[in-house]
Amino acid sequence: MINILPEIISNIRMGNYRYIGSGSARNVFDLENGYVVKIAKNQAGIAQNRTEYQISFYDNSDLFARVIQVSDDFIFLIMEKAKKINNFSYICRYFNIRNNRELANLSKLQNIQKKYNLLWSDLFRSSSWGILDGKPVIIDYGYTKAVSERYYFAF
Numbered sequence: 001m002i003n004i005l006p007e008i009i010s011n012i013r014m015g016n017y018r019y020i021g022s023g024s025a026r027n028v029f030d031l032e033n034g035y036v037v038k039i040a041k042n043q044a045g046i047a048q049n050r051t052e053y054q055i056s057f058y059d060n061s062d063l064f065a066r067v068i069q070v071s072d073d074f075i076f077l078i079m080e081k082a083k084k085i086n087n088f089s090y091i092c093r094y095f096n097i098r099n100n101r102e103l104a105n106l107s108k109l110q111n112i113q114k115k116y117n118l119l120w121s122d123l124f125r126s127s128s129w130g131i132l133d134g135k136p137v138i139i140d141y142g143y144t145k146a147v148s149e150r151y152y153f154a155f
């Protein structure tokens, strides 16, 4: 695969991309070609980029927006861009469920939660999801139990 990161990094420095949003650990910009770039702000962001890269690499469910490239230091990660979900009812309708408890009963969701040690509290948040090709996908999946213990609750 050709390395498109140097050009993307220089475009970020020049302010050429639209800012989409951020969480506690990463800033996200729209590459305007169907992808976003997530830029780690701190060690926790680097850990989350690394985790998303690994999960995307190993996973064969259709539940995650795919990572297509990361920088060697995991500061930059490129992921498929999903449409925003404003409301959990989209997810409910798609999976034919009524609430979080029923979401947690879906074997599909149970499998990935267990396999990757994801936090249910994140899976229950509509901001962790987006829409790709008309299907809900998880867009924020780097915050595993291991990452949360290491970077957020380490005293």
Ligand SMILES: Nc1ncnc2c1ncn2[C@@H]1O[C@H](COP(=O)(O)OP(=O)(O)O)[C@@H](O)[C@H]1O
Binding pocket: 020, 021, 022, 023, 024, 025, 026, 027, 028, 036, 038, 048, 065, 079, 080, 081, 082, 083, 127, 130, 139, 140, 141, 142
């Ligand atoms: N794949 C994506 N497609 C579209 N928007 C995204 C994507 N990933 C993240 N975003 C947007 O960027 C914001 C921050 O990204 P997120 O992964 O939640 O960062 P953090 O790990 O810091 O919480 C999200 O709330 C969402 O609005």
Ligand SMILES: [Mg+2]
Binding pocket: 022, 023, 024, 140
């Ligand atoms: Mg987030």
